[in-house]
Amino acid sequence: MLKRFSIIITAAIIWQFSSDLTLAQSKNPLQADKFPPSPLEITTPDPLLPNLRDKQPLSLLEKLKLQAALDELNQEAVVKLQAGDKEAAFEIWNRELRLRRYLGAVAEVQALSRVGEIAWNRSDRQQLYYITQRLQAIQKQAQPKKAKTQASVDLELLRALGAAYQKVRSPQPAIELYNQILAEVRQQKDTIAEIDTLQTLGNLNLSWFNYPQAATNYEELLSFATSRGERQDELTYLQQLAYIYQQAKQPQKSIDVLSKLKEIYSQNDNQIQVPNLQLAIAANYETLAKENPALLPEAFKNYQTAYVTAWGLQQYARAAEALQKLIPLYRSQGQINEALETSKILLETEARAANYYGMMQAYDQMGQLYLENKDYPQALTAFKDGLELAKQLQHQEAYFTQQVEKASQASL
Template identity: 35%
Template structure:
């Protein structure tokens, strides 16, 4: 680090989709035959003799009640640890649900698919996904948008996130509320650690909400978080600057100190040390004026470390002296102890043994009150005295 600008005298008045391919499956069903591909319905719960016509309302009601009982039975068996038996019951339920309401079938498929995913039952997972894709094709052919929405949610439950994203992209074309769908797409990308794809989606949302400050702030916060996770400090700093400007336009300074400290850290990562110094000082002054002492301490601590890394120990000590005042104001005894420790080390490095001793003795007193690291500070004191 070179040419960090001179410390600006902030001494100013301190007194003021998880893929299942790699999983080891527990497969009860043959991979050559999907139990959900029904060629002929033959079950005691259906009318006897079999009927070709659609079920009557009464027959549907009775079958629905029976299937709900089957589902409860499967859950009880599953809770007893009889996974194989539970899936046998669930398959029966899912087959028979094909005779009833499609939306309820989709929800049931998603519920059982989620369990198949959690139990690493890859073949069962594929069977259910295959059935959902059949319904998806049917829904698109018949323009059943409500089916597609429920299928997308079922894919989410099953962690079939690529399928969910693809469906939400389809729904986006005709949605009356596209922002909500874009938010969902961004969240799913983020859950897959596809940070750039998520960021691109939030950028689209920013463009769609240019005249909505609240929405802009929400999406800029999301973008800031994404770029932090992606360690993209350049883009992260740009987003934080946009967010700061937006808060300033609203005359809302309350969020600024914490945001500025975060921006300063981005500048450090980018080795823009002069900008980091300026931002930390601004963050400190604003936090102090708002009596946000923990943020003020963090800003000074970061600033002090910046100058210490640059070898400017005189300025570092000045900053730590101010840090002590902030920590005293906030009764941060642990912080005081650690700051005296840092100052003691710098004084020893500069050969100022008496100043180092004073700092370590103060740290030792605090350590005793906290019951923490007493031996360490006692050893520092003993070394200097000897």
């Protein structure tokens, strides 16, 4: 089950490494020297703009006419890009973006977001730099003035900025914005908006591999889901937390979350997931036992329970996995006979799973354990059985031949 959780993060990993394309995070004052001045800051009058006396804002009619013209520019740029003329396309888009600011900050940010995503998809570092530079300027203007004791926050604009930063693959400023939004919606006691913002933050923090903060976000979401009796959401957040704690190497927290998941599946009579969870719990106890040996019995118990549960569900591959974990654990405690008996059970389990490679490895394990017990005839038999399978599979024949010779000589 935990392996399935890794799918959640795959896209985020790609995002993180590919985000090197963007220069949004650059604080180097010399960075601007790498590119010409931004075309988004050109102030030459544009024929699409009406004559604005005394910098008066556009009327509603003028805004509607400008919006229609800018939509046409966007379509023109799309056609240019599809024809393979990227330079001409971005020249048109930059003109559109310069003029979008006359329609208001939100409209401009949404356009920057749209074009920014295209720039990122085209690996255009220069265009990304211009767009993120403009987003940062808008963000700075959007912050309430400190002199005002109760300055209002434009949540619509902040959300648009957060979404735009995500489009240009700049998670860190997006996280800062959504944290600001979170504080505001909490002050407004808007629970729905708070949950939505926490979900966005959780995903963003995961994309940035910020596991402690992602855990905080999902713990809060879990609390909401539990208090509201939303069982499916509770299950989803527990799965996310299980993945996060696994990645963050926090075995005790992993055990707590996995135990809750196991309880939920058991209550729902959905046993199919339980062996996976028991295996994961056992592995975490095994990790903890390295620092606290008193916890080792818990690892044994959970591996054994995982085997029994999986066998009962006819999940023989999963049952074999539990046994494969138990054998080295027994050996580490000097319990060779127990390891040997478990190897015999493993052989039967691999046979039920029709895993011939697994059977071959089980024979090898048995042979090695018999050698350790100085039971050379039994070791020879195990290695010969392993060699027969190796010949059928055309795999590791030389190795098993060598082991047969070794056991034969030892028995003399």
